[in-house]
Amino acid sequence: MQGDEDQATADQGAVMESAEDTLRFSGPLGTAEAASLWPRAMEAARRGVRSIDARGVVSLSGTGAVLLAEVARHAGDAPIEPPGEHSAAETLKRMSDALAAAPAPPPPPRVGLVTRTGQLAIGTVKQCQTRVGFLGEVMLGWAGLLARPWRLRISELFRHLDEAGTRGFALCILLGTLIGVILAFQSAIPMRKFGAETFVPQLVGISLVRELGPLIAAIVLAGRTASAYAAELGTMKVNEEIDALSVMGIDPVAWLVLPRILAAGLVMPVLALVMDLTGLVGMGFVMQGLGIPPSMVMNSLQDWVSVGDLWGGLFKALIFGLTIGLIGCRSGLKTGGGPRAVGDAATSAVVGSLVAVVVLDGLFAIIFFRLGW
Amino acid sequence: MADNVIEVEKLAARFGSRTVFQDVTFEVRRGEVFVILGGSGCGKSTLLKLLIGLIPPAEGEARVLGNPLNRLHGRPRQQALARIGVMWQQGALLGSLNLMQNVAVPLEQHTKLPREAREAVARARLGLVGLGDAATRLPAEISGGMLKRAGIARAMALDPEILFLDEPSAGLDPITSAGLDDLITTLARETGTTFVVVTHELQSILAIGDRCIMLDKDAKGMIAEGNPRELRDNATHPKVRAFFRREVLEQKA
Known part of the structure; x- marks a missing residue:
């Protein structure tokens, strides 16, 4: 991201800019805007972001808040400058807390062929x-x-x-x-x-x-x-x-x-x-x-x-x-x-x-x- | 009025020749918790289904966010439905999907969010209703109270402006029921979402309701409208008094 400048605009007007090592969001960040910006935001986060600036966000949906929280997580828990608008800042805090309370479920354990065969055999015997x-x-x-x-x-x-x-x-x-x-x-x-x-x-x-x-x-x-x-x-x-x-x-x-x-x-x-x-x-x-x-x-x-x-x-x-x-x-x-x-x-x-x-x-x-x- | 999110005018419901209710007129204001209450068989759930456009009214009209939902078709209907959420009495979660997948269903239908985004939003919604650690469980594996919470999480998936809840406390123990009431008031306060709650649970009505209407089976319509606590204290209609002062009914019985 060093020295890199990029800008993405969602269909409905939210803007995402990456400048230096900061990812900056502005405008209304509703569900549709979040859907539009999501892939590029995640890509930017994976490339390396040190902070997220959401001060320019004027309104924030739950989905938009999840986008900001997930970008921060993918960027190694980068700090977020919350929106200036009070209710948007509240939404961001509420959804960030909710997301923290619901960590991604671990992938299902891999079951080997021998184990599966054994389970199948036991299941068949029990069925009989x-x-x-x-x-x-x-x-x-x-x-x-x-x-x-x-x-x-x-x-x-x-x-x-x-x-x-x-x-x-x-x-x-x-x-x-x-x-x-x-x-x-x-x-x-x-x-x-x-x-x-x-x-x-x-x-x-x-x-x-x-x-x-x-x-x-x-x-x-x-x-x-x-x-x-x-x-x-x-x-x-x-x-x-x-x-x-x-x-x-x-x-x-x-x-x-x-x-x-x-x-x-x-x-x-x-x-x-x-x-x-x-x-x-x-x-x-x-x-x-x-x-x-x-x-x-x-x-x-x-x-x-x-x-x-x-x-x-x-x-x-x-x-x-x-x-x-x-x-x-x-x-x-x-x-x-x-x-x-x-x-x-x-x-x-x-x-x-x-x-x-x-x-x-x-x-x-x-x-x-x-x-x- | 500009901040009315639901406007109901002279609404009537009939099944064949049987009139369930008629001349029902009220409005719901943005951000309030509005309760539709009444005894069994008075038509509370029928009124809910009329509001969300599942059944057409026999007379009158119900406009939700300016739209008569039962008369909308195609894309306008889809767009209008994306602005409301409904929690059904038994949760109505899809049995073959886990909770996270259930909450992601409306996101998949109405948004262009990629799969990982849908999952993250669904997890956040589950976290919001206290089910963060149950995302991968199937509906058959959770309790009645958890089913209702998951139903609320799914109903809230699209940040709806209005959330309809059908009997949220029915069949729950008092502690779980009180927890659900807390959740509703917290969500209403923090998200600004308008709640329309159908219930006959007196404790819930008094705990969560900003305003209410009361339907009556014999009157075949509305017999009261106002703040539930004020109705409890000041109502003059004998049935309203009887409903809110349950102890009087019990003494008579």
């Missing part, structure tokens, strides 16, 4: 422990319910059957029909090359009844119901309603969780069946368009799709439903504090449900293969 613990609580709840079945809240069960089931029918009908149409078209194109389009009903029928019907219904349930369970229970947790139930001597698992899990388990086979039937109808329309009459489609289905396939698919759907209900409720009850935590719980419920359904589906595939189904 809580999941197993929650499963145990639910099993105990079921046992208690079997011993005293009249304790099941029937009205609550019907509410969840309605919300998870009845209100999901329209979506399942739409998706089922579209899946049937898409599968029929996509399989008809390559099979026609071999003159085998008459086998499309068998292919689509078996795919839908054994696999896709339950799977797509599970995706619908995970998206609609698991997230709703997590958000509802999560909000109750944030509002301390869960704590209130506990203090009243009511087991939250029996009161809130079991009706939801039972409802999810009961509606899933129905949703899967709706998906199966509407998918077959959609496939039938495509076959009709390809010149294969409905009677032939029905005969093919009767020959190739067994009742065992249907029961296997519905059993899978039941297990998927119970799992989705369990994961949705667990995510809700493990919610932390604040609205963000409720969002996290809903996301965790959907993602967890989808992963669990796919893993379970893989296990079922292996089991059914071993059993020769």
